[in-house]
Amino acid sequence: MKRTYEKELVAALSAGLAIIVLAWTGAQAFASNWIDSLGVLSVWFYGPISAAAWGLLSAISYVLIVRAQRHNPALCPEHEEATRELRRKTCELRKVPQCIEFVDQLERDKLGALMGGFAITIATWLALLSFAPHDWLDGIVSTSPWLYSLASMVVWWGSAELMYWGFRHSRHQASSIPDAH
Structure with missing residues (x-):
């Protein structure tokens, strides 16, 4: 194959x-x-x-x-x-592994969760920067960029974990393949 x-x-x-x-x-x-x-x-x-x-x-x-x-x-x-x-x-x-398809599903779910988490992070920043008041945007300049980087990583990690859980949960309900976790 x-x-x-x-x-x-x-x-x-x-x-x-x-x-x-x-x-x-x-x-x-x-x-x-x-x-x-x-x-x-x-x-x-x-x-x-x-x-x-x-x-x-x-x-x-x-x-x-x-x-x-x-x-x-x-x-x-x-x-x-x-x-x-x-x-x-x-x-x-x-x-x-007992089922190679299960391993492939795990890899796809992890990759999808990482990419989805990143998309959520970028969409969140776009929404904040597009619709935030100008006074708030002026305050951003005085804050350290490391704080924004850390916040972005936390949002990315959290949303990726939630998406991965959602993928696994929905796949587990729809599949007859036993979950290894």
Whole structure:
């Protein structure tokens, strides 16, 4: 059975997002005068531009990842699948999961929860920054960015945990596969 390129897609999306976040962080840290010269534009202006750049950078990342796989067979999904099958055959029977689909579901649920938690975090920030009063936004500038980073990580972690619990709970109710937890 051939594996789809889900891992490559997620890696490319993550790389594109990391580049965008680093670019905005770097621009604010090292070119704040340039950011200020842009004026106070709505998040609805910066959002689509950032999303388009994220899409473009993710597409470029995906092409580079797939291209690297062609040059190095060890990175190829088929090699990974063959290695996984070989490990499964040499592993002690008690360590082999009873149902491979269950392990795949767990991986998909974890990945979906992480991506969903991140989406909730970004949507929360967009909503706060779009609809907050201007006085409140002026107060943000005097607060340490580390506080916002910590708050973002807590929101991301919490929402990812809730989403993972929801995925597992709904899947457990709809499936005949026993839950390992």
